[in-house]
Amino acid sequence: MKRIFLFLMTNVAVMIVLSASMNILGVGRYLTANGLDLTQLLIFSAIIGFTGSIISLLISKWMAKRSTGARVIDPQAPGNPREAWLLDTVHQLADRAGIGRPEVAIYQGAPNAFATGASKNNSLVAVSTGLLESMSEEEVAAVLGHEVAHVANGDMVTLTLIQGVVNTFVIFLARVAGYFIDQVVFKNERGVGMGYYITVLVCELVFGVLASIIVAWFSRQREYRADAGSASLLGSREPMIRALARLGGVEAGELPKNFQASGISGGKAISAMFSSHPPIAARIHALQAAQQL
Known part of the structure; x- marks a missing residue:
């Protein structure tokens, strides 16, 4: 619970810094003066960003x-x-x-x-x-x-919060960019026009890709922690090292897309940056290195 509280406080701080930075640069004042309420937009983005993640967790x-x-x-x-x-x-x-x-x-x-x-x-x-x-x-x-360590570490809840936060930033920043481009570039003075919708669509795609990289990085870190957690629960790192070596020599079973990040072995990714799991060799090396400390 303490880790989750600190995580939420960190992201609240990030949102405050983001809002302050936009005001210092004049973007916030410009958008507010032209009819965009950043506070309402942030609340809207958070509701949309977290709702899907929380529902997925509850019915997981x-x-x-x-x-x-x-x-x-x-x-x-x-x-x-x-x-x-x-x-x-x-x-x-x-x-x-x-x-x-x-x-x-x-x-x-x-x-x-x-x-x-x-x-x-x-x-x-x-x-x-x-x-x-x-x-x-x-x-x-x-x-x-390893799986019990995931539960004990609260990894499912933490990853849900991370996903919700990045979803919020994607929705918020895409709409801020869309409104700004629509007003400055397309000179739209009434409501929002096609420039807004096109920019939002493009930015959501771009920011969504960047968000996926962030979520995947957090997911890889939790795999290292769960491997170490298994070693701690069993009182030895050797069983986990042998289990990982065994997994490295077989064709891992594919899980449904929504649960690939939850598996002991992750699904295929187009790049290491998007992978929810570190390479097996890296996980074994991490356990061996910890054993030597």
């Missing part, structure tokens, strides 16, 4: 089950010894991490796993049949530790 468990076909294991009656072991392992890891026990699910597919949920005490950890069949129990436990 339901969407994950529907989109992957994941079957939740009944804690009172696991179907077989493997399911009983999965439940017991996730519950032990959750207890060590000090969070509520997540739902545990299995889905059909190539090696992968993910965690999702609206809070630390309302989460889901799911593993694929391919991962269970291709790894030893110790390696699977390391992957489960």
